Amino acid sequence: MSRALTLALYALLALNLVAALTIRNPSEAYNPNHPNVRMFKRALTTNPADVAGKSYDFIIAGGGLAGLTLAGRLAEWSNFTVLVIEAGGDGSDVQIQETVPGFAYMKGLSAGPYGWGYKTVNMTDSLNMAKNYPLGKGLGGSGAINGMFWCRGSSDDYDAWGALNPGGAVAWNWAEMQKYINKAENVQMPPQAQADQFHIILDPKSHGTGGPLQIGFSKYIYPIVANWVPSWQSLGFTNKDLASGNVHGVTITPSTMDAAKGARSDSRTAYIDPKAAFPNLTVLSRQQVTKIMFNNTMGGNLTANGVQFQADAASTQYSVFANKEVIVSGGAINSPKLLQLSGIGPSSVLQPLGLPVLADLPVGQGFHDHVSFGMYFSIQAGLETWFNLAMNVSGAQDAALAQWQATADGPLTYVNEAIGYINAADIGFTAAPDAAGTAAAVSSKYGFPAALQKGIQAQYGIQNTQLPTDAGQFEIIMHLWGKDASSIAIQIALQHPYSRGHVALASASPFDPPLIDPDYFGVDADTQMMSAAVAWVRKLAAQGPLGAIITGEQSPGANVTGEDLVNAFKAASGTEFHPLATAAMLPKDSGGVVDTTLTVYGTQNVRVVDASIMPLHVAAHLMASTYGVAEKAADIIKAKYAYHPPTSSSAAPTSHGTTVAEPSSAPTDTTAGSSASSSSLSTGAKIGIGVGAGIGAVLLLGAILMFCVNRNKKANQPNKNGWYTNQPAATGYGQDAYAMQNVPGSGGGQGGGQQQRGFDSPHRPFDRPLSAAGSVDTMATGDLPRGG
Template identity: 30%
Template sequence: MSGLLRLFALCATLLLALHGAEAAQFHWNVTDVQGTAWDYIVVGGGLTGLVVSRRLAEDDDKKVLVIEPGSDERKNPDIYQVSKYGAVFDTPLDWAFKTTPQAVIGNHTRKIRAGRVLGGSTAINGAAWNRAAKSQYDLLGDIVGDDHFNFTTLQSYMNRAESFVPPNAAQREAGADYVRSAHGTDGPLSIGFSPIQLAKRMFTGPAPHVFTQAVNAVLHAPTLRDQCDGNNTGVAFTPTSISQQNMRQASYMYLKGTHDNLHILLGHRVTKLIWTDDTPRTATAVQVQKTAEEKPTIVHANGDVVLAAGALNTPGILERSGVGAKDVLHKAGIQQVIHLPGVGKNLQEQTMNTMGLKADVNYTGAGPSNTIANSNVYQLFPNATQVKKYMYEHLDEWSEQLQAQGHVVHASTLQQHWKYVMHSFLEKGAPVTEHFFDTGFPANSYGIDTWFLLPFSRGSVHVASSDAFAPPTLDPNYFAVPIDMDFQVASLRANRRLFRYMSKRPGFEQGEHIPGTDMVPETDNNYDAWRSWILGLNGKGHGFGTVSHPIGTCSMMPRADGGVVGPRFSLYGATNVRIVDASILPVQVSAHLSSTLYGLAEFAADMIRDRD
């Protein structure tokens, strides 16, 4: 009988493995996780946190704890159905970070979205899946100071996240394609082109093809086979993080196949780290709190603490722990423990405007649109050489202004970063603008959601007090550098040219209606009108929206340059604290962030396990 039981147990184990069962242990009371010597504490159960914790827990002898402020909403259709995108905005599942009043928009504020839920922002995003240009991944090595950061290495780690589903015959006929080497085959996420029968508006009908033809003819940008192979200047159908069963593929998919040495504490936030008195500092514990009214609790760390709370939360955890700029900490009533003036600075966030095209073409269906064009500087500006000259002439002025405002540590470092980025788009042809073709938005029409991918402006995010439940002081400093506006105007002018081409095709004759030529005249000298519309200063509309791709607030670069972490993801001045989230990216890349961050998290996990 014992032999039969063992056989049944083995069969059950195999079946569970085949069906992706999870054995991770979930907790809702902090007392459940006290008294354990945790080998790793991961702060944040979002994209990077779940990737890192999954990989660390593959070592069966290691005890891994994830602490996540949000809840487990995997059975919530507002989460797993991407067609319900936006349903959880401004609910408890959305951090909905509010900016400080922005002078450029008449002291109005904006919100930056982030998922306050297991899976983080991957649980609430629009599911677009693409990657940046090869030259942009290669330049990270120059900024970071380690040539391990390059396209070849990061591509292999980005592929590790995927179980890519090649397009089927119907999807290929509709225009989907891929490059085999640009994708993985056995990762936790089912990435591919969403089923046509479940999301008619994603491939069917003439609109995406007319848009593609317009990009080819007007911007002289090619149709690409794949936007994930390191060459993303052009237009293509873009994969999504949606399975062929129409289910969102958020980072919580990394929980499948996990073991019981991975524990997840939900509904609690880490308020700060507890340090030893020696130098360099060692984090011996994290302070945890469920609500502002409850007393904080200590959870002890026996090994590394990995901060993965995101670009807008991780700086606050550090600052409340005494890590950051002395003036910021003093103002908040916090004693400095580690001097790192770059904490919370170098914030970069993109801004988006949507133009609309009226059409007598069926736009019904469910799910996100997935036709994306990326344009380079030469496709936007007929005078690109003069634009290049203008930029180089003003780098000193712009960088010194941002340093004086307190948004960067060193003007000279920022200038060098800009030069790396400019080399990628001026010499290597990397994209500068995304034109996301949108079906059914604006209402009853087609649209192009448009943003300058590589903003020169820099802002900051800091704590206002030691209270972990008080909102941070968040200043993206939108359009502080005037070239950002120049690029956004040029991008919208390019959209108008695309609409003009499309309006000559059957069903699209009604042409542009947002903003329309009444709002922004069709003249050569209309820059001020475009600027007013972008900012919402003309009395109609609310101006730009946020893209919610914040990065840079704990940048990976040399400490002398204002860096917060080194190339092994380790916090300067500490022995056992790592940071693995979007805050470490020192510059933006020309792509949606998800795939890039999955690659960085996979890379970091290997480094933490000493497997690099």
């Protein structure tokens, strides 16, 4: 009898081992060595048939900066299935142009297939001129082809978002944005010798060190850059890390760069490419989402059940279905375009085009942008600039590329990093426009609704309050590519414009460019401030070390002043590539399009996650802020769908979050009969059963162990193919996993940390068991009905 019990015990241990090997711990689901991650294969595809007609929990329209960041974070939960649809390519055919930092300026991609090729309308207050409006098209979006600046606004900039959304369900302010920007980044300290030579100050407390996005400094910085900080200091400005919440001052700013590799880091390389695959994530490139499909209403709100997409106007149209949400991440120009095509937008835009008005919202209206103007200065002969490298004089670029390929070093690792911000007091501007009158005039010009006029008036009130503070009104950048080998440029960009414009459909075709009108200098205060900023830059160019090497002003020319100066900068100004507020996060009665959960008003399950939602501009390039928005959005969505186990004493959660009933205190007839049958077995029968169970358990245990060993051996072998079908394996980030450092706590990079486990989200606040409805086994949940 004792032998039978012993064998039965062995059998029980074997069954427990089986359970231990098969039950999935969701908090370890994306450890690179976790065996269950091998069960599914992540798909990157250009074939629409691979996804057409299928269902995914989340469909993300747009695989740019925000879209891929959000996709990577949502896919961390293995019971979510995520589809990203991107109009552009996967980048494998332009990998060198995207990866080499200097090529962002010298071999820019925005004019080719990886750019949208948009232009503005002819703008009345910009001498009736149309301006080029470059935007990234392809995985990573503009973040894969831009100038790589990594900087964030002042605390007042983000606190203004909160002030414009009083009583919002979700907080948006400096503390939140700092936390989520830090969550995205892994900052790399510069070598001390480089920091000393170029006056680089980096405050570790203001940055994150556990995120997937690599942030660093150029390995090679041109010697002329050493003149930047001291020249500002001679005017009384402070050299500091501008990420601390006050941008008034000067700095050498970091970039979205892996300094060790001398290579760009972007949402694709950071969140999608690493070798530990997200098996529940599918990315479809070279297909454009053309319409959001709605099939019914829920609680009075439109319910989206999928999207339509196609490669171009002549190609087949396909549909794919969403079980939970459709998330629009096309950027501040293409997101409003898609919403309008789907019947969400101003009736004044949709009705003349014959489009149904499903939700009459001011989509595309209230749009504003940083307007930028460049001044050129001649410098002493013999000083090294970008010109010879950019123009490949005497093979300079060829030699630099060979150096980069051999050592990941040299001049091609440099991008513009010399930057500073001046406030209204620095330029002597005090003539704040009347908030009510200016809002009324702007709204009348474009036919904005009364609710949006109210919202714009509130924005102007905040901008006027910021004028006498340290809020950055102008960004000043030194650019090393001038008109010739002995010249440089200094760029001036208005950070808090009063001018407002709109983005609207030009036709009902999704393949026609939209009408883009930022109305640069539409409010006279912007013109006055730009004139004053030009005068300030002339003062900087004559001061300190810069003044010692600058020999003259080439353009617009030192003698160009007054109305001639205004005409000069209106003619030469253009976008700084920072559009926002086209689907603004504001109360509905203030002209909002989305609420603080980023859900579109009047819909049950459509969100916008990109710079479109930012209601008021910040004194910074928008890249860091957009990563912060996407990171925060991922946590908002995870919070909504987090599984909460039942608390009833009559049910207990299983490993997959299902519930099982506790047995009653009194057995039923069936259980009683079973018990009686069991007790009637003879001792010999019991021994036989025990021996058989024991032998079977040992054999099963051996088989399981051999299977697991062989599977792990195969799983841990290096992947012979890159993530892209036409990309070799050994190509930088494609072979990297997320760094596994300690990540900062929720206090914006300070305080207690937690260990990042494989691919689990830093700051992961929602550990929970998998739900039965959407487990790693069932994948798609089928929460919503399909329809057209």
